[in-house]
Amino acid sequence: MIPLGAPSFISYLSTVDLSPLWLSLRSASLAVLLVAPLGIYSAQQVRLWHGAKRTAADLLLLSPLVLPPTVLGFILLQLLGRHGPIGGPLHEIGIEIVFTWQATVLSSSVCAFPLMYRSALAALDQIDDSLPQVARSLGASEWRVMREISLPLALPGLVAGISLSFARALGEFGTTLMLAGNIPGRTQTLPLAIFAAVDAGDTSRAWFWTMFVLALNGISLLLMQRLERRANGQRFARQHGSRAPQLEAQLVQPPLIPEPPKPAVLKAQSFHLSVALERQLADFPLQLDFETSSGRLGILGASGAGKSQLLRCLAGLDAPSRGRIELNGRLLFDSRSAVNVPLQKRRMGLVFQHYALFPHLSVLDNVGFGLAHLPASERRQRVADQLSRVGLLAMAQRFPGQLSGGQQQRVALARALAIEPEMLLLDEPFSAQDTYLRRQLQQQMADLLKDCGVPAMLVTHDLEEAYRLCDDLIVLDRGQVLAHGPKHGVFDHPQQLIVARLSGCKNFSRLRRLPDPTQLWALDWQLQISVELPPKSQFSQVGIRANHLKLNPAPAAGSQLGPNQWLCELQKFSEGPHRVSVYVIAAKPSKNPKANLDQNQHPSPIQVEIRREDWLELREHPQPWLLSVAEARLLLLCETAV
Numbered sequence: 230m231i232p233l234g235a236p237s238f239i240s241y242l243s244t245v246d247l248s249p250l251w252l253s254l255r256s257a258s259l260a261v262l263l264v265a266p267l268g269i270y271s272a273q274q275v276r277l278w279h280g281a282k283r284t285a286a287d288l289l290l291l292s293p294l295v296l297p298p299t300v301l302g303f304i305l306l307q308l309l310g311r312h313g314p315i316g317g318p319l320h321e322i323g324i325e326i327v328f329t330w331q332a333t334v335l336s337s338s339v340c341a342f343p344l345m346y347r348s349a350l351a352a353l354d355q356i357d358d359s360l361p362q363v364a365r366s367l368g369a370s371e372w373r374v375m376r377e378i379s380l381p382l383a384l385p386g387l388v389a390g391i392s393l394s395f396a397r398a399l400g401e402f403g404t405t406l407m408l409a410g411n412i413p414g415r416t417q418t419l420p421l422a423i424f425a426a427v428d429a430g431d432t433s434r435a436w437f438w439t440m441f442v443l444a445l446n447g448i449s450l451l452l453m454q455r456l457e458r459r460a461n462g463q464r465f466a467r468q469h470g471s472r473a474p475q476l477e478a479q480l481v482q483p484p485l486i487p488e489p490p491k492p493a494v495l496k497a498q499s500f501h502l503s504v505a506l507e508r509q510l511a512d513f514p515l516q517l518d519f520e521t522s523s524g525r526l527g528i529l530g531a532s533g534a535g536k537s538q539l540l541r542c543l544a545g546l547d548a549p550s551r552g553r554i555e556l557n558g559r560l561l562f563d564s565r566s567a568v569n570v571p572l573q574k575r576r577m578g579l580v581f582q583h584y585a586l587f588p589h590l591s592v593l594d595n596v597g598f599g600l601a602h603l604p605a606s607e608r609r610q611r612v613a614d615q616l617s618r619v620g621l622l623a624m625a626q627r628f629p630g631q632l633s634g635g636q637q638q639r640v641a642l643a644r645a646l647a648i649e650p651e652m653l654l655l656d657e658p659f660s661a662q663d664t665y666l667r668r669q670l671q672q673q674m675a676d677l678l679k680d681c682g683v684p685a686m687l688v689t690h691d692l693e694e695a696y697r698l699c700d701d702l703i704v705l706d707r708g709q710v711l712a713h714g715p716k717h718g719v720f721d722h723p724q725q726l727i728v729a730r731l732s733g734c735k736n737f738s739r740l741r742r743l744p745d746p747t748q749l750w751a752l753d754w755q756l757q758i759s760v761e762l763p764p765k766s767q768f769s770q771v772g773i774r775a776n777h778l779k780l781n782p783a784p785a786a787g788s789q790l791g792p793n794q795w796l797c798e799l800q801k802f803s804e805g806p807h808r809v810s811v812y813v814i815a816a817k818p819s820k821n822p823k824a825n826l827d828q829n830q831h832p833s834p835i836q837v838e839i840r841r842e843d844w845l846e847l848r849e850h851p852q853p854w855l856l857s858v859a860e861a862r863l864l865l866l867c868e869t870a871v
Contacts, residue, residue: 248414249422250441252330256418257398260337261345264394268345269353269387273375276353294343301339302407309335309408332409333416337398345394352386353379359585362546365572366579367599367648377598381589392453396446499557500524500684502652506542506552506562510535515542515549515708524684527699527716529692529731535708536688540654543686544579545572557651578645578683582657584637586629592616592640593625599648615643619677635670642674646681653678653685659694671697692733696720704728726770726866734772734864735836753833755815759792764865772864775838779857780811782850793860796853800834802844809844811837816853 275286293301309316309326316326326332356379364374380387402420409416411425419442426435501522508515515535528536541547542562543554551564561570579585586595597612616622619639629637638658645653658674659667675698678685689695695702695716702719704712704727712719712728723729726737738753746763750756751771758771783796790796797813812834835856839847847854 246413249417249419249438252333252415252417253399253419254445256330256333256337257341257395259334260341260398261391261395263334263338264342264345264398265387265391268342268390268394269349269380271346272349272353273379276350290346291343293339294347298340298401298403299407302336302404305336305339305404305408327408328410328412328416330409330416333405333418336405336408337401340401340404341394341398344397345390348386348390348393349383352383352390355386356382357583357585359581359583360587362544362572363579363581363585363644364587364598366544366575366577367644368573368602369598370573373601378587388453392449396449399445399449400442500652501555501557502526502684502686503553503555504539504543506549506554508538508542508547508549510538510708513707515539517705517708517710519703519710519713521701521703521713523699523701524682525678525698525700526684526686527695527702528686528688528705529690529695529702530705531690531731534705536690536705537656538708539705540656540686540688543652544577544654545570545575559651576648576651578648578650578653580638580641580645580653580655580658582659584629584641584658586637586640586644588629591626591628592621592632595629595640596644596647598644611647615647618646618680619643635673638670639673639677642677646683650683653683655685655687657689658687659689659691667694674698690731692720692731704731706731723772723864724867726772726868729772729864729866733774735775736773736778737866738771738833740769740771740865754835755832756795758863760860760863766865766867768865768867770866770868772866773835773858773862774864775810775836777858777862778835778837780813780837780839780843780847781855781857782847783853783855790855791857793863794855794857797835797856798852799854804841804844807841808838809841811839811844813837813854813856 271290275283275290278286296304306327307313309319309332311317311320311325311327319326326335360378360382361374364378365371369377400420401418402424405416405418406421406424411417411421413425417425419438423435423438423442426432426438501520503520505518506515507517512533513535515538517535517539528539530536538547542549545561548569549562549564552562553560553564554562556575560566560568561575562568587598590598593612593616596615597608600608600611603611612625613622616625619642621636621639621643624632624636629640632640641658642653655674659670671694678698687695687698699716701714702712702716703710704719706727711725712723719728720732723732723734729737736754738751738756740758741750741752743750743757747760749758749760749771751758780797784790796816798816800812800814802812803810814834815832837856
């Protein structure tokens with residue numbers, strides 16, 4: 230038995246050969262030093278793969294975790310033995326691995342690697358992909374992205390992987406026994422020492438080494454928990470407080486606080502973007518060809534129309550299959566000449582819909598991330614300039630988790646503008662906000678974009694957002710440009726049905742021509758529509774915006790109705806605090822045998838938007854009511870582009 234008293238235990242300890250302890254500590258430590266960087270690097274590469282390629286990599290790299298240790302040891306022995314495909318050539322040059330202490334390190338490394346790899350992969354997979362992408366757009370190299378973004382964010386998972394790898398390496402038995410043997414003083418690690426003691430019937434010594442293993446594993450797990458608590462504490466501090474007063478004081482010294490910068494106004498024709506690209510998407514090809522000199526360009530389209538893919542191609546996140554992209558005379562992509570300027574050098578400021586602020590960095594460090602190449606004094610001054618511009622200088626030492634949504638957006642804009650980009654790319658930056666806050670943020674962004682004078686492209690599916698913030702619009706549908714021009718023209722005179730829908734039109738009907746070329750029949754509404762001049766182009770639909778229609782009490786009985794005036798009846802209504810959506814159908818619709826194919830078809834409802842006070846007055850009048858629209862408000866539309 231092991232003596233329990235301190236003097237007796239020390240005396241017992243002096244009689245024990247401690248080489249298994251030192252050998253195990255040395256082997257496990259070296260194994261962790263080997264597998265930690267290798268596991269992180271492997272995880273970083275595999276996380277970029279998908280499908281069968283990733284599955285195959287997982288099966289290969291995790292196989293040591295599921296194979297029996299003796300099987301794994303036998304495979305290594307066959308590979309590294311004197312007659313093996315690897316061990317043979319090594320033997321020829323005087324290098325022996327089998328039955329050496331180096332074999333214990335190799336055995337521990339092979340068995341510990343899957344735990345490190347899996348932990349690192351899980352930790353890296355949890356990092357939002359937009360964070361490294363934004364870092365690259367700010368000019369960061371891949372090494373800097375890994376060092377300052379990926380590794381700090383993955384730190385808790387990496388610490389867990391290192392701790393588990395050390396514990397696994399420390400307890401490795403079967404593989405070590407097969408590859409390194411059980412040579413006392415050379416390859417006999419703690420698990421092998423326990424095995425030898427039990428085999429010799431020395432239970433006391435087996436318990437002695439077992440307690441060492443338990444103690445070492447316990448210390449390893451406690452260290453892991455301590456580091457995780459520290460990391461979680463830092464994360465909590467970033468979200469709820471704990472500023473760095475000394476850095477804040479350094480930032481807000483009087484010499485570093487400039488006056489708010491004066492608005493910068495772009496010179497005429499100082500901006501020009503030319504895009505001609507093709508890229509095959511999952512459901513359709515993206516085929517875009519346009520040029521613009523508008524400093525405020527909106528990309529409008531339904532979800533999945535290709536808007537974000539266009540932005541990614543411009544930014545350099547994805548490469549087109551073929552085509553050409555030119556910004557201000559600078560070639561960014563050209564498939565013919567094999568030009569593809571990397572994201573780091575495109576000088577495009579990226580703002581994602583969730584802003585992609587680096588959560589572990591302060592506002593100060595977020596805004597200054599892309600300015601690492603500048604001298605410290607110049608960097609601080611430029612950061613102060615940008616924070617002053619967005620009104621957040623007093624919050625320089627806060628972390629993103631401590632800011633409101635509007636403040637986070639302003640930080641993201643300040644960070645993108647700090648590198649003085651040639652163009653801002655805004656990917657639905659308001660989609661995560663509620664309606665009230667969205668309107669406030671839109672106005673803040675409009676003011677900021679006007680002040681800074683940097684050209685911007687806004688990707689959105691919100692037509693009001695596009696109208697408020699942009700001068701020109703491009704409407705996309707299934708990878709094709711349906712409309713391009715000043716926003717007033719796109720909204721007021723759409724040519725295609727899909728463009729009218731995206732621009733907010735609510736009422737549509739199929740059309741059929743009547744013998745009188747100035748008269749049209751709306752099949753779905755069962756109404757006759759009048760136009761002053763016969764339309765010259767081909768069309769198949771008519772659209773009327775809900776706010777362009779008028780509802781009034783019906784005229785006196787026997788009065789003749791004018792062009793584009795119809796009697797209607799209420800079907801339903803939906804009240805809001807300020808406006809009411811009223812749905813009406815034609816009252817006793819006429820049956821035009823030359824236009825209406827289905828004499829039993831019921832007319833479709835027409836939506837009318839009116840002020841609430843007008844509605845309260847109108848509903849006191851008996852039905853039918855008078856529905857009318859000005860001819861200039863009729864939208865004659867084609868199903869496809871003309």
